[in-house]
């Protein structure tokens with residue numbers, strides 16, 4: 559398997575607005591991890607342990623850290639490497655219609671909007687958004703907004719998808735539907751995904767591998783491979799093996 563993301567000895571400290579003399583807040587400590595091509599990897603950790611910070615660093619939005627991040631062998635500090643990044647909030651632009659929100663990445667790279675619209679039809683249907691193209695975000699359900707944001711992320715240039723708790727704000731039932739839907743879309747398209755969550759069941763259900771993080775300063779306390787075959791089914795969440803995975807992860811998460 560080819561490594562697509564490789565992180566070694568990464569440390570991140572946030573400094574307050576006043577000055578750099580202060581000690582600062584150590585957020586990430588000695589992070590070492592890799593993600594392979596076409597893998598679905600979840601980062602699981604308690605609130606505030608630095609998960610969003612880590613995604614931001616991988617996306618190249620903050621270069622102030624120690625250690626190294628390499629994307630396909632390139633250092634994002636020196637080279638701009640495009641990634642598909644979905645922030646913790648859906649960040650749809652409220653005054654734009656759903657379709658013009660989705661077309662934003664294409665607009666930004668000055669692509670042909672008319673052709674893109676035509677080509678998007680089947681993806682819009684696949685993402686469960688057909689018929690709602692001209693609705694504004696406030697007129698869509700929470701699940702639809704997340705799917706629109708995911709589709710917009712999917713259309714960004716880049717072979718890595720960084721998803722920051724995309725289902726965190728959804729109710730349990732919508733969340734389950736969205737997980738099933740994401741799994742079916744991912745099983746078909748197979749982009750490399752790094753998925754942030756603090757939900758253990760979600761991490762096991764979706765992932766090939768789950769990386770567990772400690773409390774702040776976040777460090778990696780262990781990882782487990784999920785050997786369930788694909789396509790995944792909800793029954794897998796009820797089997798003994800699932801509970802074994804859950805027990806191991808709970809052990810990792812409570813041992814810091």
Ligand SMILES: Nc1ncnc2c1ncn2[C@@H]1O[C@H](COP(=O)(O)OP(=O)(O)OP(=O)(O)O)[C@@H](O)[C@H]1O
Nearest residue numbers: 572573585604605606607608609610611612756774
């Ligand atoms: N720009 C910033 N400047 C200073 N401190 C920050 C900044 N961004 C985040 N932090 C701090 O870093 C720590 C980690 O934040 P981060 O958002 O990475 O956590 P998280 O694991 O994503 O949490 P959650 O699961 O709640 O989203 C927090 O204590 C937060 O206050």
Ligand SMILES: [Mg+2]
Nearest residue numbers: 609610646722
């Ligand atoms: Mg976060």
